[in-house]
Amino acid sequence: MDFHFSLNDVSPYTKRLTPAHIDYRIWPPLPNESATWHNARIENHVGANQHGCSVMSTDKIRSGEIVIQEYPQIKHLNQSIINYRCSQCFRRNARIYCRTKNCPWDLHFCNKQCEARHWSTGHKWLCHFPELSKYIDMTQDNFQFHTGETPMILKAYFFSAQSRIPSLVSNISKHTASDRKKYREKAQLIAAVLHLIRDDAIDELIEIQGQIRCNTIAIRETNHECGINEHLGKAIYLSASKMNHSCDPNAIAYFGKDPGHDPCLLRVRTSRDIPSKQQVCISYGFLAAKHEQSARKNSLNMLYFFNCKCEACQAGNVENPAAYIYQCQFCPTGRLASGEKYCKACNGRIDWMRIAMIEQKADEYVEEGKILKASKLQEIIYHKSSLNWGEAMDKLGEHYAMKENYDMAAQCIMASLTAVRDTFGATSIETSRELKKLASLIYINLSTELSSLRHIYDNAKNIVKEAIRVYKALGLDEQNGTEFEELRKMQMILVDIA
Numbered sequence: 001m002d003f004h005f006s007l008n009d010v011s012p013y014t015k016r017l018t019p020a021h022i023d024y025r026i027w028p029p030l031p032n033e034s035a036t037w038h039n040a041r042i043e044n045h046v047g048a049n050q051h052g053c054s055v056m057s058t059d060k061i062r063s064g065e066i067v068i069q070e071y072p073q074i075k076h077l078n079q080s081i082i083n084y085r086c087s088q089c090f091r092r093n094a095r096i097y098c099r100t101k102n103c104p105w106d107l108h109f110c111n112k113q114c115e116a117r118h119w120s121t122g123h124k125w126l127c128h129f130p131e132l133s134k135y136i137d138m139t140q141d142n143f144q145f146h147t148g149e150t151p152m153i154l155k156a157y158f159f160s161a162q163s164r165i166p167s168l169v170s171n172i173s174k175h176t177a178s179d180r181k182k183y184r185e186k187a188q189l190i191a192a193v194l195h196l197i198r199d200d201a202i203d204e205l206i207e208i209q210g211q212i213r214c215n216t217i218a219i220r221e222t223n224h225e226c227g228i229n230e231h232l233g234k235a236i237y238l239s240a241s242k243m244n245h246s247c248d249p250n251a252i253a254y255f256g257k258d259p260g261h262d263p264c265l266l267r268v269r270t271s272r273d274i275p276s277k278q279q280v281c282i283s284y285g286f287l288a289a290k291h292e293q294s295a296r297k298n299s300l301n302m303l304y305f306f307n308c309k310c311e312a313c314q315a316g317n318v319e320n321p322a323a324y325i326y327q328c329q330f331c332p333t334g335r336l337a338s339g340e341k342y343c344k345a346c347n348g349r350i351d352w353m354r355i356a357m358i359e360q361k362a363d364e365y366v367e368e369g370k371i372l373k374a375s376k377l378q379e380i381i382y383h384k385s386s387l388n389w390g391e392a393m394d395k396l397g398e399h400y401a402m403k404e405n406y407d408m409a410a411q412c413i414m415a416s417l418t419a420v421r422d423t424f425g426a427t428s429i430e431t432s433r434e435l436k437k438l439a440s441l442i443y444i445n446l447s448t449e450l451s452s453l454r455h456i457y458d459n460a461k462n463i464v465k466e467a468i469r470v471y472k473a474l475g476l477d478e479q480n481g482t483e484f485e486e487l488r489k490m491q492m493i494l495v496d497i498a
């Protein structure tokens, strides 16, 4: 990456400020945003198979309980939305400018309080340095995205007058040589512009970029009306960042809506019951149910610099449902991964040539929009618990729904729900989506076919009830309020009909 800025460029600016002015002690302390764990605590493990700190349950935790709610210690709004989102609270409709005329950072705020808070927690200081915004942050590549923009690095550097974020891992020795070179270049430029006087400033600024890269959480907001998941920015949560990754996580991190609708408030909820003294883990984006083990390992190594030792990976021999998509040609139970010569259940020799031909023809039909024909072929080759079968049934369900045949559509989504539930578990985001779809279809059916009402009525009641349970267990009742309200209304109407 080119910074378009050399150290020679620094001198005209640094003349304006002496090292004493820029000494780190004048940076305002950041407010302490630490959070409390419920039925869990951070423990420090030392040992061969351990990965530093982790979060352990101190008591039995029930599925759906919130283990932590936390505001970020350091956050940064996505550069592409600074014109309409508040740089302090990330809310929409930001119209107030920074108090400095011609603020080099071009920030917007939703009200004077947000502007004042941003000003007093570092912006007052950054406003003196147009060169930091113009030269260092002008490149918007992936590298910048991962390491954090200059304000984030500086807030971390001056955090509580310490020189790096306390106790966060950086795994710096595992980052690639070329990335470390880029960290050094950026650290040198920052140190030169700010005239940092500490001998170890450069090393600390490098370490911080590693810490940001290994611990930042992307803040997202889902607009449920149009289904868009907007990336608002990134942040460091000092307590939640102690949670390790698992490819089969027992907790989910999300940005819920608190009464004040703070888009940056992070919540972590358990997605199944957790016995006492067990690790509470989230997923950093890779799931055993969805991604193959080698792909997960490679991605985690590349993005976060660790070799995953979660229980799902340790088990090793656990069959990855995502890989076992085919149905044995001879027995109803056999489930096969691509290329396996024999079925483990009946020992039958598999004819892969035939499977490949059927699959290719089915794909052609899908491309031509002949969904019904495609599904007839897919039914022959895909296992009924596989996601491929789930997707096929989803498409067919859509096809019937377009033709207003809601009964058939509901039957297809029921098959898709079975595959998704078998893959991701009964209490999972994926299952909740299928349940919601199915509840809506059965509900429409209920209102359009009053004559055959009885046979679908019980079904509707059970599906809506199950959807409500899953939404509550995963915190989707708050996170996805509009949909939850719809389910609630359906439930009330179903009771009235009875």
Ligand SMILES: C[S@@+](CC[C@H](N)C(=O)[O-])C[C@H]1O[C@@H](n2cnc3c(N)ncnc32)[C@H](O)[C@@H]1O
Pocket (backbone or CB within 6 Å): 051, 052, 053, 054, 167, 168, 169, 171, 214, 215, 241, 242, 243, 244, 245, 246, 304, 305, 306, 307, 308, 309, 310
């Ligand atoms: C956000 S931190 C989690 C807390 C960290 N264990 C600590 O001591 O602060 C992420 C780092 O923890 C370690 N880690 C997390 N999950 C892991 C896993 N499943 N296997 C091995 N190391 C893991 C890696 O070093 C990773 O970069």
